[in-house]
Amino acid sequence: MYFFRLSYEIEAQHAKNARDAIRGFLTVFNHELRTPLNSIIPYAKFLLAEDKQHNLLTGGELNQKQRETIQQIIKSSDHLYHVINNILDLSKIEAGKTELIIADVDLSALLHDVWNTGKSLLIDKPSVDLNFEIPQGLHVQGDQTLLKQIMLNLLSNAVKFTDTGMITVAASCKNDLLNITVADTGIGIAEKNFDKVFDKFEQTVEGRAKGGTGVGMAISRELARLHGGDLTFKSIFGIGTIFTLTLPIGKLA
Amino acid sequence: MKKLAIYIEDDAASRLLLKDTFKYYLPEFDLLLYEDGVNYQEKLADIYPELVIIDIQLGLGPDGYTIMEWMRQAEIVATYIALTAETGGLQIFLDSGFHAVIPKPILDMATCAYQIKKAIQARTDQPANRPG
Numbered sequence: 001m002y003f004f005r006l007s008y009e010i011e012a013q014h015a016k017n018a019r020d021a022i023r024g025f026l027t028v029f030n031h032e033l034r035t036p037l038n039s040i041i042p043y044a045k046f047l048l049a050e051d052k053q054h055n056l057l058t059g060g061e062l063n064q065k066q067r068e069t070i071q072q073i074i075k076s077s078d079h080l081y082h083v084i085n086n087i088l089d090l091s092k093i094e095a096g097k098t099e100l101i102i103a104d105v106d107l108s109a110l111l112h113d114v115w116n117t118g119k120s121l122l123i124d125k126p127s128v129d130l131n132f133e134i135p136q137g138l139h140v141q142g143d144q145t146l147l148k149q150i151m152l153n154l155l156s157n158a159v160k161f162t163d164t165g166m167i168t169v170a171a172s173c174k175n176d177l178l179n180i181t182v183a184d185t186g187i188g189i190a191e192k193n194f195d196k197v198f199d200k201f202e203q204t205v206e207g208r209a210k211g212g213t214g215v216g217m218a219i220s221r222e223l224a225r226l227h228g229g230d231l232t233f234k235s236i237f238g239i240g241t242i243f244t245l246t247l248p249i250g251k252l253a
Numbered sequence: 254m255k256k257l258a259i260y261i262e263d264d265a266a267s268r269l270l271l272k273d274t275f276k277y278y279l280p281e282f283d284l285l286l287y288e289d290g291v292n293y294q295e296k297l298a299d300i301y302p303e304l305v306i307i308d309i310q311l312g313l314g315p316d317g318y319t320i321m322e323w324m325r326q327a328e329i330v331a332t333y334i335a336l337t338a339e340t341g342g343l344q345i346f347l348d349s350g351f352h353a354v355i356p357k358p359i360l361d362m363a364t365c366a367y368q369i370k371k372a373i374q375a376r377t378d379q380p381a382n383r384p385g
Contacts, residue, residue, distance in 0.1 A: 034338050038358035039266040045361050101344065178312070234261070 001146045017227045025031070027131075032085050037077060042072045086215040090200060100143040100226055107138040107147070107178070111169065118167070121159045128162050133170040140178055140247050147247075150231070153220045154182040154243050162186035165219045176249050177229075183242040189235040197233060238239055258282040258304035261293055261320060262336070263312040270359060271306065271336075278366030289313040290320040302331050304373060306355075308316045308339040309346075318349050325350060332376045334369065 047062070047070050062070070092098045108246045117132050140147075151169075158167045165185030172179050189197060200218045221231040228248045235241035257295040258275065262268050268286045275279040280343040282304065287293040287377040305324060309317035321333050335346045353372035359365045 034358050035264055035267065037360075038264070040271060041358065041360045042274075042362050042365075046277075049363075081360070252309060 001003060026095070029084070029091070034081070037081050037084075039103070041074065041077045041081065044070050044077065048074075050120070063102060087150040089219050090215055090222075093219065093226070098146075098223075098226060100146065102143060104143055105140050105142050105147055106145045107140050107171070107180075108134055108136050110144065110148055111138075111151065111171070111180075114148065114155055115169070118155045118159065118169075119151060121156060122167075122216075125159065125163065128159070129166045130167055132222055135171065138178070138204065140249060142227050142247065147227070148243060150220045150223050151180070151182075153216045154245065157216060157243075158182050158184040158186065158241070165240070172175040175248065178247045178249050180245045180247070181242055182245075183240065185240040188237040188239050188241055189233075190237045198231075217243075221242065255283045256281055256335075257300070257302040258287070258306065259285045259287060259293070259302045259365065260306045260336075261290060261311070262306075262308040263288055263319070264308070267336075267357070267359075270362070274362040274365050278363055279369065286291070290323070291314045292307050301329055303329045304334070304369070305329070306334045306336050307370070309335055309339055311348065318377065321350055328352070332373045335384075336341045 040233055048067065089098075111132065115130065115134075122128055155167070155169065162184040163186070166183075167185075168181075168183045170181050170183070172181075198199050198218050198221050200215050217231070223249070224231040225244055228244045230241065231245050233241060233243045258279075259308075260268065260271050262271070266286075275282055284301070285300070287296075289311050301317075304380060305321070307317040307320055311317060313335065315323075317335060317337070324331070324333075333351045335351040335354045336357060336359075337346075337354065343354050350373065353368065355365060355368050355372075
């Protein structure tokens with residue numbers, strides 16, 4: 001009897017140590033890795049500032065090569081920033097530290113914001129149209145910030161893999177469930193790669209080529225499941241992909 | 254006469270970034286920089302800023318919440334902004350008495366300056382709703 005109690009206490013201590021280690025990791029990761037970006041990204045952007053006042057910093061106009069070099073610094077730093085954020089998000093989810101702040105969310109308004117972001121993401125893709133079929137008055141119980149994060153992930157993913165055609169965001173209700181779909185006419189996903197879509201840090205060749213972090217969809221599905229919902233997809237290689245976010249309409253516990 | 258702002262931050266690179274942000278985008282302010290709340294408190298009696306920006310996770314001495322409490326107790330009427338890498342809910346900071354939160358890392362100086370101006374404007378538009 002004493003042995004079993006001792007064994008239980010040791011296991012409990014190990015679990016506590018593991019939780020403390022994760023908490024420590026998150027704090028250090030968050031503070032020490034993100035803080036240096038505090039200098040790199042804004043100063044690089046500052047060097048590209050157009051007006052004369054800021055050109056004083058560089059002693060005049062930048063030449064084409066200088067501009068391209070700074071743009072590359074910004075692009076790489078932005079990628080690093082997203083990787084760090086994704087690792088933090090995933091670590092939090094896996095440590096059970098993601099706390100949902102549940103409230104009534106005006107999903108129509110939220111999706112309108114997402115649409116505005118989507119338009120800016122498509123500036124460099126004039127051959128892609130963005131179509132929103134969202135009725136007014138859609139409400140759901142959930143965490144506004146996290147729901148927006150899911151939708152931005154889905155939309156930026158669609159933009160990333162679509163070079164011509166259409167991205168359509170639509171919503172419909174069925175059996176107390178709200179389905180929000182993001183459909184694209186992008187490159188699609190080969191069936192042999194279906195298992196990789198929600199795997200953490202697994203990437204297809206196409207995903208790597210497009211500069212993805214390989215974790216966005218995994219995070220989105222975990223966040224959907226924290227809401228009592230799910231994230232699924234259908235895809236035909238060469239034709240396009242539809243992601244469906246399903247959320248319960250009823251109040252979350 | 255310029256308005257006075259202070260920024261309490263233990264990270265040197267972040268202090269430099271805010272210094273430049275104020276220099277180029279918020280020239281109507283004089284910005285004083287402090288590494289921690291201990292050094293700031295020594296000057297407390299002499300300084301009455303209109304804008305206070307505080308890092309929450311400071312290396313030495315009290316944290317950002319405590320410093321804000323000191324300043325409120327000293328009846329310093331200002332716009333209080335938390336500048337933090339902490340990823341907790343925004344509401345936690347607002348409930349503590351900050352008027353706004355700006356997340357780190359700052360990705361763009363112009364955007365940061367806009368967020369600061371917006372926080373000042375929001376507070377001055379609704380003086381009755383928020384103490385200090």
